[in-house]
Amino acid sequence: MNKHSRKFQSDKDVRKKVQSLRKLYIPRPEFDKLDARFGSILEQRRADEADGVVFKARSIMLVGPSGSGKTTAVRQLVHKYAHLMAADPEKDICEFIGLQVPSPATMKFVGAATLRALGYPYSGNKQGPAIWDQVKEQLKLRRTLFLGFDEAQDLARFQTDKERQSVVNTLKSMMENSVWPVGLLLSGMPDLKKIVNQDAQLARRVDPIQIGRLHSLRDVEHVIKIVQRYADRAQIDVVASVKNEAFAMRLMHAADYQFGLMAEIIVLSVSHALFTEGFEAKLSIRHFAEVYRERNGADDWMNIFVAEDYGRLNPRKLLDDNDSPEDGEDP
Ligand SMILES: Nc1ncnc2c1ncn2[C@@H]1O[C@H](COP(=O)(O)OP(=O)(O)OP(=O)(O)O)[C@@H](O)[C@H]1O
Ligand SMILES: [Mg+2]
Structure with a gap:
């Protein structure tokens, strides 16, 4: 050297x-915001569960340029909440599941990667919608409350408008699922904002946190x-x-x-x-x-x-x- x-x-x-x-x-102000939002969504979900009611889930979007500290912040968050969130491999329970958006980020690829992260053996011959039906089923079985997608800006890369809308619809359908709604923790570069802002209903259910320079x-x-x-x-x-x-x-x-x-x-x-x-x-x-x-x-x-x-x-x-x-x- x-x-x-x-x-x-x-x-x-x-x-x-x-x-x-x-x-x-090193503690960061953005982390405190992330922690507070995540904590309150989790608390609300527990209260709803105790009351036996099901509401649409809320989600979080953590945005920042490369190297700002998004992946680290999410890792720190998961670490901090480890004792408050159930993860029992014996019973296949996992309340938080995180994965990196694969490339290319077609709905089929993302669905398959999510299934793998859920520990489900994916056979590889199903089409996008069928894979996502399976994802939803597995999320309920695993009692997953939060699904974390890192590098989520890639969900819109090289996609046509139609494909991008189908990504947005899929994300919404997970949050709005009437049987088992799942909150999303989307982290990624600033282009991620475009995906979320593309749909007013999605934007309304997502709390944005930006990592500043x-x-x-x-x-x-x-x-x-x-x-x-x-x-x-x-x-x-x-x-x-x-x-x-x-x-x-x-x-x-x-x-x-x-x-x-x-x-x-x-x-x-x-x-x-x-x-x-x-x-x-x-x-x-x-x-x-x-x-x-x-x-x-x-x-x-x-x-x-x-x-x-x-x-x-x-x-x-x-x-x-x-x-x-x-x-x-x-x-
Ligand atoms: N709060 C922190 N305290 C100490 N080190 C940190 C902190 N946040 C980030 N880092 C360090 O900064 C580096 C980059 O962080 P990280 O990978 O989380 O960035 P990122 O925003 O996910 O970047 P990319 O968009 O390129 O994936 C890592 O080496 C990480 O260890
Ligand atoms: Mg990262």
């Missing part, structure tokens, strides 16, 4: 520390604290030049102002410091620059942690040596 060898890579304590860095979950000024203090938090967890020092506003702004730009990407860069950089220098390491901008070079294939002049005029560099472009002005995107 660089002139320093990763001589602590096989050190057991270092490896353990790196694992614990990767596991660290980091703000290059407002979030500076918070970012400095997060870097420190990771370094503390790694039990290494941080040099002064990494504890200031200028560095925090560079870091946010390198992460394209996406919280998840930023957390990932910090984890990689702190891990890099540990792997090369062990617990004696002092986290410096050099560690970030080296990680960035490896990830983006960037020479110094296009390395956001090295270049003086880093604002013109587009962090999303790999190995990009064309610094045309439209490549730089302001927050």
